[in-house]
Amino acid sequence: MKISVIIPVYNAEKYVTQAVESALQFSEVYEVILVEDQSPDNALQVCRQLAEKYDRVKLFQHPDRGNHGAGPTRNLGLEKATGDFIAFLDADDYYLPNRFDAEKELFKDPKVEGVYGALGVHYYSEKAKEQYYRLFGDQLTTVYKKHDPKDVFPGQLNMKGSFGLFSIDCLTIRREPMVKKLKPFFKTTLRLHQDTEFLFRLSYYLDLYPGILDKAVAVRGVHESNRITAVDSKKIKPATTRVLLWNEVNTWAQQENTIPEDIKLHIRRMHRSYEIALAPTLKKWGMITRYLITDYKSIRSGLYNINFREYLF
Template structure:
């Protein structure tokens, strides 16, 4: 395996050295691609020093040297990658020594197009642990049991809570297989572009279960995490997720081979989030409409805490 590790870098001067060196511990890592996204801190200089120190580290910026967000930054990393295998690592996260143990065996099978595993949680300070332990605890982000590749997409769409989930840090994919997708990360999604990508990816590729009973990477939790701000309530999660499900709904409607039941479920999830964020005077009109024309959209929403909060 020749693995290209893609790392978007933004405001991560405190963490990027640990991330890079955690990837370089593996002989299979052919290159670590740092895409610096116009950080307001000293991350660019640190990335330049890492590239000078390690032959396998490469650094790029966007052509205009501007800030384009995580989606566009990962896309640029995919464009620059030359390895036959792709892995991702956020600049404030890091790999554990067992990161590619399952992949070494599974990728011997040419039918395996991707492998997913579990990630753990690392709190960078006592303050971040005090603030966010109730949200994350010491739990693994993982798929709860082994699944056949054909069951990964419907499991994530229909049974997300019972199925579990995996993150980019624990995903490894064949670069050649990505040709099945017409677009990679949606650049206009400032949040949840990774979730949207993973859901579509699991539809097109045969993703196999790797190490899911213990962490292969660690998610770094600190006060400046964007997703931490969403989950802590500083940003309305329903507002960001309505954009996610709207994008998935557009994709499902235009992808003829998506099963009809999946299309219907995605549309209903989109509608339930739209209701949750609608102005109060409009909200009850939408509820009345869907109670008559599409009651399952309301039923889908009632299982969603953000929908229930948004009713009042």
């Protein structure tokens, strides 16, 4: 195996060395691609030192040296990657020694196009734990049991009860089918949740198989200045970011002729629920009335869905 590990770097001078060295412990890791996204701290200098120290570490920035966010930054990493397999790692997270144990066996089968595993959590400080424990807890982020690849896409959409989630840190993808079937890679229109949208489409187009689900293969490092968690929990209401996410998913799904109608309906319902949730109270009734006329199926089915009702009012 020749694995390219892509690490977007932003405001992570304290953590990126640990991330890089956790990837370099594996002989299967062919290259570590750092893409620095105009960090406000000293991360760029740390990345330069890592690239000088390790032959397998390659450093890139956007052509304009600007800040573009995690999605475009991962896309640049994908453009530069030359390995047969792709793995991702956030700069403040790290791999555990068992990270690619399942992959080494599963990828011997050519029909396996991706493998996902479980993510653990580590709080870098007590303050970070107080701030974000309600979001991450101490549980594994994982799909709860092994599923057939055809069930992963509807499972990620949570169509049939609690399926669980997998993290991009714990995903390994065969590069050739991803490049062939998935374009664009990460949506540049999403500042947040672009990894969730990517995983939705990826799980539809590629056959993804479960790896190690009962213990962590990588760890999410949580600290006070996490870019995504800070924005998601403090500056923007969750419904605001989710309506943007589901708008993107809905636009894609309605244009993809091969997606079954029941799945398209579920996606529209999710989009409608968050969209209505953001509207002022008086406008909500107008939107519900309009959708009862123009999209009766999604509203009717939504009224039987507890998540839909929760976000309406």
